[in-house]
Amino acid sequence: MLTPKARGPLSAALLDALHGTERPSWDDLAPADEDDLQLSLWTLYELSFRGFDDVDPALEWDPHLLDLRRRLERPLEARWRERAADVEVGEPFADGLMQLIEDDDGPSLAAVVQRDATREQVLELLRWRSVYHLKEADPTSFTLPRLPVRAQAALAALQYDEYGGGDPARLHRHLFALGMSDAGLRPDEGAYVDDAPAIVLEQNNALSMFGLHRRLRGASLGHLAAFEATSSLPSRKMASGIRRVGLPDSLAAYYDEHVEADAVHEQLAVRLICGTLVEDEPETRTDVVVGAFTCLDLENRFAEWALERWAA
């Protein structure tokens, strides 16, 4: 993929640095707005995934760029922690975590897709979702070598399923790419980043930040638990809505797969991954809650944003 379009002075300066044309001083630059901030951080994180065709791969570990990444991460992490500050989870922890997720009553985009959304709106949602679905499961893989044995074994089982049980034809991000292609959308990673609103980039940045920092392994797994446990029932609605507006069956099949897969994954993630992690490393408890709440909170904010846009 190629680097995205700048959205303000900071992302413009960052792109200059990535293309090797400038070495800006970050002291003189601040993000102009949420778009400029989230896009800059998203771009920095992508260096640790499959990178950009127009950027030197060595820049992944460039201290000057890591300095900027840290400057952007700190206030964002503080924001997410503050929003989650009053969240309480009862004991036993796994039951309390499942309850927290079930009690979330934010707006459901999947319900709108099932019943009311136009074909154009469904396609728009797929373009926004593609920023994550085309790298599905990847951020959480960074957490795997940082875990005690029980959580590690369970996460390996979950990720193995995400990665198609070793069969590329069943790999989840590949299933999504096939569906995108059949729907006449671009299946290549990052194709629609320029269309993604700041809130979608923030969702992706949460996954990447939690995944890339060992310190935040609890948040990474809490996020995973909330993500998986809010997927089965909405995936059935997505599949039904996709068929209703006449989009290809391969795209609906991606969501069909998630009905059943995520009914397994939510139990693995909440009980065998987060539950055992908090037993083995009690100091991760707060971060598991922060990660789970951040996932729910960002999805709710995204859904509100999208519904407002579609209502206009």
Add this chain to the structure above:
Amino acid sequence: MTGAEDQAEGPRARPDVVLCPGGPMLVFGDLVVEDAAGEQHRTHRPVSAVCRCGKSASAPWCDGTHKALPAKLRP
């Protein structure tokens, strides 16, 4: 290191079947489930969730429907 204690003792082997409170039964590995009608279903993922609430539209596999049930109707 954190977590060293359980590693030193050796973690317990995972069970083959895990009953999830209020939810499905997780089964590990490749096996065949025979449903109430006598029809056989082979698992097709490393871990599978077998419906226990009786309301799944993907029976015998769990589809998360138990979450839409009131607490007293859950397994």
